[in-house]
Amino acid sequence: MLRPFSALIALAALAVPALAQAQAYQCRAPQVSSVPQVSPNSRPRQMPVTGYTMALSWSPEFCKPRQDSRSHKVQCSGDNGRFGFVVHGLWPQGANGRWPQWCQARQVLTPREVRRNMCMMPSASLIARQWAKHGGCMTRRPETYFKVTRILWDSLRIPDYDRISREDDLTAGRIRKAFADANPGWSAAQVGVKLNERGWLQEIRLCYGARFRPTRCDDRRYGARDGVRAKIWRGL
Known part of the structure; x- marks a missing residue:
């Protein structure tokens, strides 16, 4: 379980530096x-990890009904900056469409x-939940789980979805192709x-081995088919 994490951390120096963080405006x-x-809201489930999903939440859509919510103040009030995509979570995947969850965490999140x-996942409750539900099934230390999440996040280029949102006849396929085109090594089938x-648009989910x-x-992670009409809320 730890070997892929260790290899990714060792290669972090080769990653494209801090590109996705530009989405967290100031x-x-x-x-x-x-x-x-x-x-926990469901039973623990331990099983071998066969891959991972990184879920990126489109913050303007999430915040549309939550601008005055105290529980989402950091992300949605504008007092701590304006966000485009933020990380919802890094989730382990298992076989046959199942996934491990709520494994017993050995170390405490500080x-x-x-x-x-908080500039990658602008919610203390979300951070705590992602470690408790997913991270503990992947590694012993919360620092390792979040470091790997940051490495993946920092390696991404986010397309100009503000501009793309203004295109006529926007589709889910256009959204995923724009992401794949902006990130060498990715194809639309992996988004x-x-x-x-x-x-x-609610989330983009990136599929990793x-x-x-x-x-x-x-199919479950691929989501909307390419021809499905889509809209992107700009938050303005």
């Missing part, structure tokens, strides 16, 4: 004095580690697009 990480408590990741029930190489998404 982010200011808040002080964090405690770690939110997280209670407020310092929460704050370190999932999740639209909400009204057709607005067991050694963190892009791999073809299965």
Whole structure:
């Protein structure tokens, strides 16, 4: 389990530096004095990890009904910066469309580690939940889980989805192809697009193999078919 993580960390110096972080416009990480408590909402499931999914949430759409929410103040109020894509989570995948979850974590997440990741995942509750539900099934230390997540995040180029949102006849296929075209080594088949029930972009889901190489998404992660009409909320 730890070997792919170690290899990725060793190669981090070769990654394209801090490209995706430009999506967190002038982010200011808040002080964090405690770690939110997280209670499992389903049963633990331990199984071999066969790959990973990185879910990127489109913040303008998420924040549209939450601008005045106290629980989402960091991400949605504008006081800590404006966000485009943010990391929802890095999730382990298993065989037959299943995934490990809620494995017993051996080390405790600290407020310092929460704050370190707030410009990538601008919610202390989200950070705590991702470690509790997913990270503990992948590695022993929360620092390792979030370091690997940051390495993957920093290696990405985010297309100008503000401009793309203004195109006529926008489709899910155009959204995924734009991402693949901006990131050498990726193909459209390796990029999932999740639209909400009204057709607005909600998430992009990037599919990785067991050694963190892009791999073809299965149907569940691929999401909306290429020809499905799509919209992107710009938050303005």
